[in-house]
Amino acid sequence: MLDIVIIGAGAAGLAAARRLQDKSASFRLLEAKPHIGGRVVTDSVTLGAPIDLGAHWLHSPALNPLTPLVDRYLFHVKQGAEDFRVARGSAILSGAEHDECFAYVEDCFGKIESIGGGEHDCPVAALFPFQGKWHDFFEANFIAKQGVPSDQASALDFARYVWEGDDWPVLDGFGALIARHAHGIPVELQTPAARIAWGGKAGVAVETPRGTIExxxxxxxxxxxxxxxxxxxFAPSLPDWKQQAIDDLPLGSCNKVALAFTRNPFGDLDTVMLMPDLGAGPSVEFVVREGGRDIVTAMLNGPHAKALAAEGARATADYALTQLAAIFGNDVKACVTDRFVFADWDHDPWVGGCYAAARPGCHGARIELARPIESRLFFAGEAAHDRYMGDVHGAHLSGEAAAEAALSAVR
Ligand SMILES: Cc1cc2nc3c(=O)[nH]c(=O)nc-3n(C[C@H](O)[C@H](O)[C@H](O)COP(=O)(O)OP(=O)(O)OC[C@H]3O[C@@H](n4cnc5c(N)ncnc54)[C@H](O)[C@@H]3O)c2cc1C
Known part of the structure; x- marks a missing residue:
């Protein structure tokens, strides 16, 4: 009998497969979509340049187990601190106002971090009974990190996240890097697992439209x-504790639109992260002219972005363009091309959002999500890592850990 069947060829499933391959275990890797990568995938065709539909930054590169892949496969990253700017109306903040805004946001994140290691959980929002004039901007930043507003996120869970202080954009595409590393891993594409029977005397039977795999x-x-x-x-159904962990870790929202321009209407901005202060509600970040290309990628976050995505690609692209025009003037509309890339993770049936945010009070959910059931069902993915949650490297490490655990259970 086959040792292990892996369901999902995202970062976690691919890492699990590679580990099993290295240990000469027999496995099959099933993927519902026509391509691998899941939330780390690059579109290099639509705009003639690599656009990451999902993950783009190697977070914490000094700690990140995927960092060595950059040199191994001759990819390019931008090293060093991100150039991050704030726009208010048509002004890009500078000097004392910029510093004051950043100091406020950093203080807020510092306050969340300081409760790490404690026992008492609460919604992140409860840590801020008194709010300064930059609080809406902090909230937009929080939504950009978690995909949900701060009243829907566990403070202890957020405080557990480990970030070493740097992020490197993968200029040739993070998805392309993961796909390159996956060469040689056999994947069965367009093969969704529909039912998993695990109640028999031994093993599992995974039903797919192409047959059943034991x-x-x-x-x-x-x-x-x-x-x-x-x-x-699942037959039988998953136990209540596992279902609870799943329910406690809903996905937030982060969708993307990349717009191409016929020339540069953004002045001297080059490889800059720009976040407009839009007041309460919207959370939008722009990556402006990364690598000097006349392309802007907008990341639209949280419930506002989900509602926008429901209106469709054109509505989301128009919204992004309108926000850019509010900062840079109507010239951006004059030189935008009609080609754009749109990634709507909320309405993707094989994903359903961007990354998992633990509900307030549910800071233990990731451990429970990762806990195997009867040495037969093992769980992996970004949501199942309790230090690098939400990240590609968290998914990768959780896939490796699940492979090790599954292998010792079956051998
Ligand atoms: C817009 C966006 C920006 C992001 N930015 C970053 C970033 O800059 N840096 C970073 O580190 N992380 C980032 N992330 C998060 C990162 O992409 C994810 O944490 C990570 O890729 C998740 O990997 P995973 O393997 O856990 O899950 P997924 O990527 O969701 O992989 C699961 C796979 O399972 C497949 N599948 C689903 N159902 C079935 C089924 N029934 N049968 C078979 N296959 C199935 C899916 O198609 C998918 O391929 C971002 C995410 C998004 C959405």
Whole structure:
């Protein structure tokens, strides 16, 4: 009998497969989509330049186990601190106002961090009974990090996240890098797992439209959005504690639009992160002219972005362009091309959002999500890592850990 069947060829499933391959275990890797990568995937065709639809930055490169892949495969990153600017109306802040705004945001994140290691959880929002004039901007930053507003996020969970202080954009595409590293891993594309039977005397049986696969164990490396949607039926049902962990880790929202311009209407900005202060509600970040290309990628975050995405690609692209015009003037509309890239993760049935945010009071949920069931069902993915949650390297490490655990259970 096959040792292990892996469900989902995102960063977690691919890492699990590689580890099993290295240990000469027999496995099959099933992927619902026509391509690998899940939330780390690059579109290099639409705009003639690599656009990451999902993950783009190697977070914490000094700690990140994926950093060595950059040199190994001759990819390019931008090293050093990100050039981060704030726009208010048509002004890009500078001097004392810029510093004051950043100091406020950093203080707020510092306050969340300072409760790490404590026992008492609360919504992040409860840590800020008194709010300064930059609080809406902090909130927009928080939504950009978690995909949900601060009243919907566990403070202890957020405080556990480990970030070493740097982020490197992968200029040739983070998705392309992960895909390059996956060369040689056999993947069965367009093969969604529909039902997993695990109640028999031994092993699991995974039903797909292309037939049933029996194995000693399964590694389930799909998002909590997919698990919560019921797209995979379990027979018997998952135990209550596992279902609870899934429900406690809903996905937030972060969608992307990349716009191309016929020339540069952005002055001397080059490879800059720009976030407009839009007041309460919207959270939008622009990556302006990365690598000197006349392209802007907008990241639209939180409930506002989800509602916008429901209106469609054109509505989201128009919104991004309107916000850019508010900063740079109507010239941006004159030189925008009609080609754009749109990634709507909220309405992607094989993902269902961007990354998992633990609900307030649910800071233990990631450990429970990662806990195997009866040495047969193993769980992996960004949501199942309790230090690098939400990140590609968290998903990768959780996939490796699930592979090790599954292997020792079946051998
Ligand atoms: C817009 C955006 C920006 C981001 N930015 C960054 C960033 O800059 N840096 C960073 O480190 N992280 C970032 N992330 C997060 C990062 O992309 C994810 O944490 C990581 O890629 C998740 O990997 P995963 O393997 O856990 O899940 P997924 O990537 O969701 O992989 C799961 C796979 O399972 C497949 N699947 C689902 N259901 C089934 C089924 N029934 N049968 C078979 N296959 C199935 C899916 O198609 C998918 O390929 C970002 C995410 C988004 C959405």
């Amino acid at each position: 194995a000693r164990a399964a590694i389930i490396a799909v998002s909590t959005g997919v698990l919560a949607s019921g797209a995979i039926r």
